[in-house]
Amino acid sequence: MSNTENKTKVKVEDLNLWYGDNHALHNISVDLFENKITALIGPSGCGKSTFLRCVNRMNDLINSVRIDGEIIIDNKNIYDKDVDEVSVRKRVGMVFQQPNPFPKTIYDNVAYAPLKHGITKKGKECNELVESSLIKAGLWDEVKDKLGQPGTSLSGGQQQRLCIARTIAIKPEVILMDEPTSALDPISTEKIEALMLELKNDYTIVTVTHNMQQAARVADYTAFFHLGKLIEYDKTDIIFVNPGNKKTEDYITGRFG
Structure with missing residues (x-):
């Protein structure tokens, strides 16, 4: 695949x-x-989520896992011995399939990690960070008057x-987003998709x-x-309109999967 116009944010090698x-x-x-959305597609059990979890070292949490190769973010292999996985997870955020708000208030859901990591200080600075994060996530107008209510009180799409x-x-x-809309209704799905398109201005997004x-x-x-292998990777319109591999075409046209 030729690519001239884009900057690589994450380079995966072998x-x-x-x-x-x-x-x-x-x-x-x-x-x-960088600042693009990459979708990972393929049948269940083909390695998409496993690959996604390699990018923020979530697989480190599984004892039986062994990993070989490099994932380079901004010229540094995140699997190097001197790299701490917590620092990787600060730079590479993850959104899961099932919304999983903490059993805390809406405000504390957003403020908890930044306070814990020393990214912000309690008070005005933290209030501004919570507000700007909720604005970016398209949720502020719906929750600004109930920040003290539990995050779990929101609807699935809001969560x-x-x-x-x-x-x-x-x-x-x-x-990283692991099937972020599969548990949601069509209207919530539409909102999350619109949000993803907005967020890519500021972030690099990889979604299963x-x-x-x-x-x-x-x-x-x-x-x-497919079966743990990357069969084909290209611009989305090429993959969908003119895939180079028969397996890709068969999957996209619904012949298997």
């Missing part, structure tokens, strides 16, 4: 991952571009936007989706995974 004896990711090499606000609050550079239409609507680039 990434392999094993769960025990199970070789789950095979020699993945890919450049993820997911609260989780996005919480992610933004630690000022990451990359946002089972929804082909969603990938076609929001992603600049699409990567097709």
Whole structure:
């Protein structure tokens, strides 16, 4: 794939991952571009979420995992011995499939990590960070009068936007989204998609989706995974209109998966 106009934010080279004896990711090499949305598509169990979790070292939490290869963010391999995984997760935020607000107030959901990491101080500075994060997540107008209520009191779609606000609050550079709309209704899904398109102005976004239409609507680039291998990666319109690989075409046209 030729690419001249984009800056690489995350460079993955020869990434392999094993769960025990199970070789789950095979020699993945890919450049993820700055201020673009990259969608990872492919059948269930093909390695999309496993790959996504490599980018913020979430797989480190699983004892049986062994990882080989490099993931370079801004010229530094995040798997180098001198890199602390907590610092990686500050730069690479994650939004999960099921909205998972903390059992705290709406305000504290957003303020908790920035206060803990010393990104902000209690008081006016923190109030401004909470407000700006909720504005960026498209939620401020709906919650500004109930910041003291539990985050869990919100609707599913609002909870997911609260989780996005919480992610933004630690000022990451990359946002990973693991099927962020699969648990949501169509209206909430539309809001999150619109939000993703807005957020890419400030962040590099990598999203896993089972929804082909969603990938076609929001992603600049699409990567097709199958059986732990990256089969094809290109601009989204090329992948959907003129894929270079028969497997990609079969998956997109619904012949399997």
